[in-house]
Amino acid sequence: MLNEKKEMPLMVRQSLDQTYDVIRKKSIKKKRTFNPQVIIAIAASACLVVGLGLSNDHVMASINKWLGFDDKGVEQAVNNGMLQEDHHSVTDQGVKIAINDHFSDENKLGLSFQLAFDHPSMLKHVENVSLDYRLKNGDGQYIEEFIPDTKPLKGKNRYTSFFDYQNPLIDEKSGMVQFNTLSDSSEGTIPKLKDAVIEIESINIFDNTGKLKKINGHWNLSLSNNKKAEEMIQYKIQNVSSAIQVLKARSTPTALNIVLSLKGIDKERDEKLPSDMVIVDEAGHEYRIKGLRSVSKNNETIISANFPISSYNQHKKLELMIKGIEKIHLIKQ
Template sequence: MFNSKSNHPAYLVGSGGWLLFSIGIQSNHRNNGSCRSREKYTKEEKEMPVDVRQSLDRTYDSIRTQSKKKKNRFIWKRITAAACALLITGAVLTNEQVRASINDFFSFGDRGIERAVSEGFSQENNSTATDQNINITLKQSFADANKIGMSFQLEFEDSKTFDNDVIKVAMHYRLKNGDGEYIQEFISDTKPLKGKGGYISGLRENNPMLDIKTGIVQYDVVLEFNKGNIPNLEDAVVEIESIILFLDYDARELIKEFGERYDSPVTIIDGKWDLAVANQDESKPVSTIEYVMDDPLSIIQVASAMAKPTSFNLNFSVDQVFEDESPFVFTMKVIDEEGNEYESDGFTIETRDNQTHISTNFPISSYNNSEKLRFIIEDIGEVELLKK
């Protein structure tokens, strides 16, 4: 099973338009996480069975109770998180769609990432390795202090490995920097960590392409770090240890058979695929813009505000201790000088020195080159940030 081992306890807020399935992303994220749904199903999606919904709610409440015991929590709001669940987003495509979508990298609806990629910030890699009759190529990647993105193409030489029940493909892997430090390790819970647990706050992943007939799959993943402290990647390597095939199933029958177990049936293929990550092109330096508070007496005290190519990282404090994280969930936004609004997908919250400290990212790229930004927390306050 998946196991994202990290130092950040987690709280997940999933979009109610999707059925979220726990797939064994355990450790601190599982034990201290909490899940909450917020939106209704879209018209294309089926109604969730009542017994499934009730069972999920019981689990969410239990996890949420555990999360309140921690002072340092990570809140992940909408898409896939390295917490207690993963969003099933893979799609089976036709051959024509395969050719059309092979170049669609990092399509997560993230405006910051989309702007960075459009500016040429992502790197071509084409590092490849083959084992167990599976060829894996790292096609594209990007990295700044806030987010790391990698787009892989998997080619299954034996197309019989697939059948019509495969709905998603993912991987167990470790990301090691050139100095030997493990930036993150998404591995089986039966294997030991090689590093200290990593920097991860959350992740998003999907399969923009999953072609049963040809055995070709695209696997995109974005790792997010709310504290904006990802080390510079230099001569990094992705050490892939397993390929995971998620199989379709009837959720109602699964509940009937396993009770409160929501693990999707999987096939795991162990092997060894080491892929070099391209270093940042020196001709495409990481664009960084720093912002400072216009009003130093604001109720919101900003410790740092830094825009990178993929996102705007904000570290701030409020001189108050809150009972839980609720005042900050779905209440924080940044508005740029053109009136565009940006919301964060998650945040890390800590209580120390009788203050609440929060670290978070907003999908605003440094390529936007905004002169000023307005940060708002509903029912708490706001502060204007000026380009330094």
């Protein structure tokens, strides 16, 4: 049976060596907070799985994996058919890794892995399992590289801003592990995936003392091409603002991507933005961000973030409020 486990967000721009330390401490303490440098991240979403056994594929397939991220935009995307089934697997070093399904648009990318160990005893006293992997698109460019900083990056660009993962569901008896990841592009720049391949280089196994055991191998998993067209909605500002300039407001199936320009450079103001920014829809529902990216230059601050508002919601009018600054209205084009 599975013990109750919670997931924590990890920053892609933080080195994986530091990430290993986070996982070690989380395996022992169960909770950890950290101080991000470039990306401001807040409010780790919780995944509570109590009393579930992963004894076979049918049980694992019945779990609604994406509800655990507490992301309404992602849930809407999945419920409207954005989830692409893959079912491609590779066995190496006595471990079979399968990519069950995935979804992606320019704002977010979700991957669902299943691991099956030939020797279930390898999972005895294990508290956490993660993967070192790279996601390469069909044109050869690397979309994401979640690897330790002891290895060189192969890609020239970084498309994701931060990385969220659920503590894996681990069944010691069957030797099976379910591992799901969610990546976020605050600037909305994830390319369309076509003939993409996940290159898994290592499996990281942490016991209940935080000790790491690493299994190196080669698991290259192909992703199925997404056949469903992405529905997008553009928004424009209705009222002219002297303090806020909207550079981009576009929703995709997974999120509403907002890029703003704020006058001046104010570190104290920017640190409060994750909690001070909120969008309210026509029905009065509030939407908040989990993280944002802030870049200051030429006496202005560029803020980019994803709100959990799906294009499938078909909102005609939204109200963006920043505490202490201003309120603006966004209308569907």
